[in-house]
Amino acid sequence: KATVAIVGRPNVGKSTIFNRLIGERVSIVEDTPGVTRDRIYAEVEWLTTRFNMIDTGGIEVSDEPLLTKIRHQAEIAIDEADVIIFLVNGKDGITAADEEVAKILYKSKKPTVLAVNKIDNFEMRDQIYEFYALGFGEPFPISGTHGLGLGDLLDEVITHFPKLEDVEEDDEVIYFSVIGRPNVGKSSLVNAIVNEERVIVSNIEGTTRDAVDTFIHKDNQDFVIIDTAGIRKRGKVYESTEKYSVLRALRAIDRSDVVLVVLDAETGIREQDKTIAGYAHDAGRAIVIVVNKWDMIDRTETSMQEFEDKIRNQFQFLDYAPIIFLSAKTKKRLQRLIPIIKLVSESHTKRIPTNVLNDVIMDALAMNPTPTVKGKRLKILYTTQVAVKPPTFVVFVNEPELMHFSFKRFLENRIRESFGFTGTPIHIVARKRS
Ligand code: GDP
Numbered sequence: 001k002a003t004v005a006i007v008g009r010p011n012v013g014k015s016t017i018f019n020r021l022i023g024e025r026v027s028i029v030e031d032t033p034g035v036t037r038d039r040i041y042a043e044v045e046w047l048t049t050r051f052n053m054i055d056t057g058g059i060e061v062s063d064e065p066l067l068t069k070i071r072h073q074a075e076i077a078i079d080e081a082d083v084i085i086f087l088v089n090g091k092d093g094i095t096a097a098d099e100e101v102a103k104i105l106y107k108s109k110k111p112t113v114l115a116v117n118k119i120d121n122f123e124m125r126d127q128i129y130e131f132y133a134l135g136f137g138e139p140f141p142i143s144g145t146h147g148l149g150l151g152d153l154l155d156e157v158i159t160h161f162p163k164l165e166d167v168e169e170d171d172e173v174i175y176f177s178v179i180g181r182p183n184v185g186k187s188s189l190v191n192a193i194v195n196e197e198r199v200i201v202s203n204i205e206g207t208t209r210d211a212v213d214t215f216i217h218k219d220n221q222d223f224v225i226i227d228t229a230g231i232r233k234r235g236k237v238y239e240s241t242e243k244y245s246v247l248r249a250l251r252a253i254d255r256s257d258v259v260l261v262v263l264d265a266e267t268g269i270r271e272q273d274k275t276i277a278g279y280a281h282d283a284g285r286a287i288v289i290v291v292n293k294w295d296m297i298d299r300t301e302t303s304m305q306e307f308e309d310k311i312r313n314q315f316q317f318l319d320y321a322p323i324i325f326l327s328a329k330t331k332k333r334l335q336r337l338i339p340i341i342k343l344v345s346e347s348h349t350k351r352i353p354t355n356v357l358n359d360v361i362m363d364a365l366a367m368n369p370t371p372t373v374k375g376k377r378l379k380i381l382y383t384t385q386v387a388v389k390p391p392t393f394v395v396f397v398n399e400p401e402l403m404h405f406s407f408k409r410f411l412e413n414r415i416r417e418s419f420g421f422t423g424t425p426i427h428i429v430a431r432k433r434s
Contacts, residue, residue, distance in 0.1 A: 001162040001254070002227025003164050004044075005054040007105065008087035009070055009097035010395040013117040016144035017087060018042075021053055021154075029384035040243060041250040046154040051161070052254060054080055054247065058367040070097055074104040074242065075280060080251070083160045083249035085153070086136060090116040090127045094134065111160035114139045115153050120146050160345045174345045177226040177252035178290075179280065180262035181272045182245070185292040188328035189213075190225055196334065208419040218338050226252045246276075253279055257348060257389065258286040258341050258423075261318075265307065265325070266296040269314050276400045277318060284390040286348035286424045287321040288340050320416070323422055349388045352419055355394070371407055378402035381433050383411075390425045398431035 022042040022053065040055045056073045063070065077084050086105055088098050105112050105344045105434055114127045119141035131139040140156060142149035179188045194214055216223040253259055259280040264271055280287050289311060297303055308323055315321075322340055326333040361383050370378040379398040386394050408428045415426060 001043075002049075002051045002082040003054060003155055003251075004051055004079060004083050004085060005056050005081035006085045006087055007056055007074050007077045008089075008100060009101060010057070012087045012089040013144045015055055017085075017115070017117065017142070017150075018053060018055035018057075020144055020150060022145055041247055041254075043254075046151075046158060049158050049161070051158075052251070056331055066097060067100060070100055071104060074101055074108075076247075078105070078108040078110055080247070082162055083109065083113065083157050083158065085229055086112050086114045086134075086137075088114070088116055088131060088134070090119045090124065090131075090141065093127075093130060098134065102136070106135060110137050113153065113160070115142050115149075117142055117144055119143055119149065142260065145267060151176050170408040172383065174257050174341060175224045175226055176256060176258040176260060177249075177256040178260045178262060179249045179252060179276055180264075181276060182268065184262045184264040185328045186262055186269075189260070189290065189292060192328040192331055193225065193337065194336055196282075196331075201410075212373055216338075219342065221338075221342055223325070223338070223341070226255050227351065235431050246279075249276060250279055253283050253285060256280075256285055258288065258345050259283075260288050260290050260341075261321070262290045262292050263311070265291050265293045269310060274314065277315060281425060284425055284427065286344040286390070287318060287322045288337075288344055288423060289315070289318065289321050290337070291325045292328055294325045295312055295330045320421065320423060320425060340423075347421045347424040350388060350391060350419065351388060352385050352391075352415075354382070354384045357385060357415075359417045360414060360430065361411065364411070368410065371402065373402050373404075376402060378407065379418065386426075390427055391421060392427040392429065394429050397430050398432070398434065399431050400430040 007017055008014050014366040021044050042053055044051055044053045054077065056077050084105060086101060088094070114131060114134060114136040116131050116139045119125060119128060120143045125141050128139045128141045140149060140153045142153055174248050178190055180186050194216070214225040216225065261273070261277045261280060263269060277287070277289075291307060291311075297307075304325055307325070311323055312319065322344065324333065324336060324340060327336065328334070359378065365380060370380060372378070374400065381398075383393055383395045386392050393415070395403065395412075408430075410427055415421065
């Protein structure tokens with residue numbers, strides 16, 4: 001999938017435009033108790049094309065001087081995006097800061113589309129012409145607050161996407177990534193996996209110039225470890241900012257089938273761990289919780305159980321994810337990791353035949369009557385699995401509003417009891433059928 005970034009000096013309306021562009025996307029996961037987070041990265045669908053969008057404005061470090069901030073933002077966009085939307089403010093005309101952005105983008109030779117924001121009506125269109133002077137060709141007039149001109153802008157953006165055949169990913173291969181807050185041992189874990197005996201490894205040049213994925217063959221299965229660049233490529237100033245490492249994690253999650261959420265046994269569970277895990281959950285990826293640095297723990301007979309209880313308590317939304325306690329340093333239990341990744345990936349791609357599924361659901365309903373809301377009873381007609389990665393079930397009912405979260409949860413539990421689905425979220429959607 002191609003990636004688009006919005007770049008521009010502060011107050012030109014980057015976040016407004018970003019929210020406009022992602023706003024149309026309706027999520028099918030309605031009731032997951034997620035954490036509220038700043039959205040700096042999201043998927044957009046325009047006509048038949050899907051791509052990822054980065055709001056680089058959301059990443060900036062607020063106490064940097066303006067020019068440093070602008071330079072960092074542009075560098076992130078150049079590193080991460082295939083196409084850049086260069087946003088300026090039609091009410092202000094060209095400012096020195098705009099010229100600074102233009103200079104950096106121009107040098108990078110990245111495909112760039114110039115958009116002039118705050119052109120709220122037709123009479124204002126004349127104001128766009130002066131922006132030809134920035135040297136990016138035709139400026140596209142848009143209005144974030146009124147939602148005008150975005151279609152024409154996206155039409156143009158899409159024409160600059162790289163050709164699809166370059167980025168196609170293989171369905172037989174399990175793509176996984178390793179995420180977690182700094183110092184939990186992500187790179188140690190990746191290195192430990194890669195250095196293990198009998199693992200055949202090669203590096204694949206990724207689609208962006210700095211990403212290097214690692215190919216692994218083990219147990220008759222191909223795997224690719226997606227590079228979360230925080231791991232391999234360190235050093236640039238902006239990589240130390242938290243939002244930027246979150247962005248890298250989001251990009252890795254986006255390309256993954258399976259996500260390893262790494263916790264640190266020594267420092268315990270932190271708020272940031274939950275936020276990071278929440279991203280993987282919201283993205284519908286298969287998840288394994290890895291408790292690293294288990295060598296640092298004074299093991300008693302109950303220590304593992306206690307830690308597990310804490311995880312289950314703090315990460316209730318990940319109740320489906322298996323937990324593995326290991327040490328990247330001593331390699332203890334490391335060899336169990338690949339089989340678990342394989343297992344959760346199988347759950348993630350599993351399909352249940354409609355007749356078998358309906359037998360299970362009808363049995364469940366026979367024991368537990370459907371709920372009644374304001375004198376009206378929920379009727380379930382039939383259920384069918386419409387997607388994998390993650391498994392998604394559509395339940396046809398008389399009135400979708402009657403299917404509350406708790407009843408969905410009940411169905412989910414029955415489906416899990418009957419079919420497994422270890423390590424993968426399940427989506428259940430109610431649709432009306434009379
Ligand atoms: P990252 O920031 O998540 O990639 O973390 P690193 O892999 O750089 O590890 C952070 C620190 O934890 C380093 O000093 C590692 O040597 C140490 N570390 C990583 N894994 C383990 C482990 O399993 N046990 C112990 N004792 N230390 C570890």
